[in-house]
Amino acid sequence: MSTSWLSLEDALIKARATAHAVSDVEYVSLAKAHRRVVVEDIIASTNVPPWDNSSMDGYAIHVTAESSSLANDNTKATDSSGKTFTVQGVITAGDRATTPLHSEHAYKIMTGAPIPQGANAVVMLENTSSSDTNTVTVHTLPTAGENIRVKANDIASGEVLIRKGTLLRAEHLMLLSSQGLNTLPVYRKLRAGIVATGNELAAPGEACSDTQIFESNRAGISAIVEDENVEIIDFGIVKDDKASLSDLFHQASNTVDIMISSGGVSVGDADYVKDVIDSMGSIDFWKIAVKPGKPFALGKLDDTVFCGLPGNPVSSFVTAKLLVLPIIRKMQGRQDDLGLFTVTATLTKDIKRRPGRRDFQRALMSTDTQGNLVVTPLKNQSSGVMTSITSANCFMVVHEELAELNKGDAIPVIPFT
Structure with a gap:
């Protein structure tokens, strides 16, 4: 097992190589397909729109090249009296004309209704006037094709x-609905196990001795992972002993696709997690050149991917965002959006x-009086201070080679979403 530090990029390459997409397929209704991953290209079977139709309420007419030329000149309009047409009928959405348009006639037409033959x-309704239901006066002539949505455009x-x-x-669901689709093939939901390790931990809501603290990482990690539409299995809190950890990870290897633990992956005498994983399966790496979050372990338990997060809450939060999410997205079969969205802001x-x-400092991003993005790091950057996350709205990314930055420098920022 290597003890050298990996760059974040190399760690992500190794992590994605370790993660394989689930292959199980299920069919779900469109109503249940939100945030599911499709297993094949979806091909259009229907033109949208299925026929030429009106893009607004008005009157369907026939214009000649001469009248179109007039409409396109600098005046754009006819004289104030306009041109009068006989109203041939009314076409509402969901209906269509039964006869072609006659010369010097107009069909009153509603938005979305099929354009009549001829x-x-x-003409926009606002550019017309009418004193009775039998005639309409057009005050501004349109050009040929104006206000018509063409079939299959x-x-x-x-x-x-x-x-x-x-x-x-x-x-996507709106688009698929326009094709009349109601059932889609998608990959099954990923199953993720969450566990916290440590004798010093007590579960929220239970008694906490004077040598314990309330465990906080599972709730946050579960929420981060659950946002990816993953099924969560909570394994609770496990004591720091090899037998308990071995039993837990054996159970996990038969239950979940990815197992995420927090704590027990550093170099302390009671940090048994990575040793147990290494004895039961394999550990690919466990030190990454990021701050906070250096002791992150990646490994395998049979076909189950193992992610060992640090015990400090900020480190756990950061590594879950940086490394666990890309792994989960790869395992879901996604081909899109594997990374974190980054913008550039000016340092204050x-x-x-x-x-x-590489330092992921907690910071506040805002806009200055000119509307430009600016970012200010929070004063307390300790990996054990969770309020540095709740008080922030972004990570400010300081690359590993930089010893100092100056006010006014441009810097990459990852907004919280």
Whole structure:
């Protein structure tokens, strides 16, 4: 087992290589498909729109090249009296004209209704006037094709709508609904086990001795993971002894796809987790050049991926975001959005630090009076102070080679979402 520190990039490469996508497929209704991952390309079977239709309420007419030319000149309008058409009928959405448009006639038409045969433009209702139901006066002539949504201009039958490995969001479900789809093939939900280790830990709501603290990491890690639409199995708190840990991880290897523990992966005398995992399976690495979060362990228990997070709450939170989420997304079969969203902001104060590790400082990002993004690191950056997370709204990323930064420098920032 290597003891050298890995860069974050190398750690992510190794982590994603270790993680394999689940292969089990299930069919779910569209109503249950939100934040599920599709297992194949979804191909359009229907044109959208299925026919030329009106993009607004108005009147469908036929315009000639001459009248279109007039409409396109600098005046854009006819004289104040306009041009009068005989109203041939009314076409509502869900209906269609039964006869073609006659010369010098107009169909009153509603948004979304099919364009009648013979019409090639729609006049906005606001550009017309009418004193009776039989005639309409057009005060501004449209150009040919104006206010018409052409058949298949959104989706053409046969094109790829959604690529394999896409995490389905609300916009995808609306798109699929427009195709009349109701059932989709998706990968089954990932099963993630969460456990905290340590004799010093008491569960919230239970008695806590004067030598214990309330365990806090499971709740936060579970919430981070659950946001990825993963099934959570809570293994509770396990004591720091090899027998208990061996029993736990044996059970986990038969139950979950990924096991996430917090605590027990550092170099203390009672830090048994990585040794137990190494004896039962394998440990790929356990030191990463990041701050906070250096003691992060990655390994395997049979087909179960193991992620050992540090016990300090901020370190646990940071490594869950940086490393556990990309692993989970790879295991879900996703081909998109494997990383964390980053923006650039201007630093508001000087920083001096010891180089060597990439530092994810907790910070507050805002906009200045000119609307530019600015960022200010919080004063307390201790890995044991969880209020440095709750008081922040972003991570400010200081790269490992930098010993100091100056006020006004541009710096990458990862907003909390």
